Amino acid sequence: MPASETPGVAGTDSPEGDALPINELFASLQGEGKLAGVPSTFVRTSGCNLRCWFCDSAHTSWEPTHAWLAVDDVVDEVRSRDPDHVVLTGGEPLVHEASVALLERLDARGYHVTVETNGTIHREAPIDLASISPKLASSTPTPERVPGGEHEDAARRWQRRHEAARIDLDALAALIEDYPFQLKFVVTDADDVPEIRDLLARLREAATAPIRDEDVLLMPEGATRERLAETRGRVADLALEHGFRYTPRLHVDLWNDAPET
Template sequence: MPVSDSADRAPGAATDAERGTDGSSDGLPINELFYSLQGEGTLAGVPSVFVRTSGCNLRCWFCDSYHTSWEPTHAWMSLEEILAEIESYDADHVVLTGGEPLLHDDSVALLEALDDRDYHTTVETNGTIYRDAPIDLASISPKLQSSTPTPERDPQGEGEWAERHEADRIDLDTLARLVADYDFQLKFVVTDADDMPEILELLADLRATAEVPIRDDDVLLMPEGATRERLADTRSRVADLAMEHGFRYTPRLHVDLWNDAPET
């Protein structure tokens, strides 16, 4: 797919090179569109079609979708093209992911079209953008301080994103709106016990702000790691933390099965 530097522009600002084959500017920058098993969260193991958009407003140093954030690549697809490919697979579940899919205006149009076709939709979001859309499960992954690409952790070695990422990674009001309006899961990427005080503080703040209860069962701890080797270092620690705090543990099933292969 062609490399583009346009994925972080204002949503909906398509260039001539980013239009669907029918000439319309409607559509989305698609990094991947594939059929697999949901690997994370409460629906882990469910056959699903994944629609991965390109572009993100954050830059986690450990991002497992590097080509949607640090070096965004995509093909521009119209909504009709996206829907046709989704319908070619035998699946009732669609996962809209990224990058940050809610950056894009036409993510709402896609979700509306999927709702009309009776698909169950999961939206994977970092929780910093709110959209009014038919979402069956908002899989919200607030980014912890440990995600910030400090100069020594910046995969591009430039350190330009650290301040912006740190300033934008948590939006409590947006998180509160998302959990109030949608069925949700709060999914935290965890490396070790050092992450827990921040998670507990954020949960306390969110529970005080949100208009709906947030149960411990709504909170998922997921081990950091996009390869089997890295998960071997983190999974048992994170499982122990989930048991200690009464939260849910979620695997990264796709990594266990296919390591870091694309389209999994």
């Protein structure tokens, strides 16, 4: 499948009215962050404005796949499952205006909704937890990081675009000011820490809401048990050393890289 060049979803037409390109919809345990372990229904939209080389949901970014669902149908699907927590994720769910309609309807029905976002887009909507994952320089796709095939060519084209878009201080500050939040950084090793500290200093200057160290989560890079075994120990040590919070990736520990987990 060719790598997608568009932030949204290429090659398909949205039906009329509020609808979202849905890649997956399933119930599982929240695997990451402050609510790790909480039974949740995941609504995963397709389409992203970034192209992290390590994206663990490449079927929503590099090679987006989906079925268009009316927002009302998404709500019905959520209601047919047990959890009262919902995670709206992607891709980048806030690239879609219709995500606001979905969030409003879920809020009206009393769901607690976490939005997993890369922090480059702010929308006004009822969000119970903004799980913001700013992308560090180590996320930028380069031909060396995604060798082989069409992704290598796409990485060449996306490198500059990704680098220019990955941090938007205004959007980050607005998300932090408007919503309960967690700042979740995917960390490979100690080289990532100075950049996290630098971004935090700039954000603390830009945002009027306080950012406590316990709101800053370090998450080991790795979408498979094998890779997590390499990264989790050193990322836990970094959290301890710098006073940040460590977050596991429970779903990888439990189910490795199985879909719909």
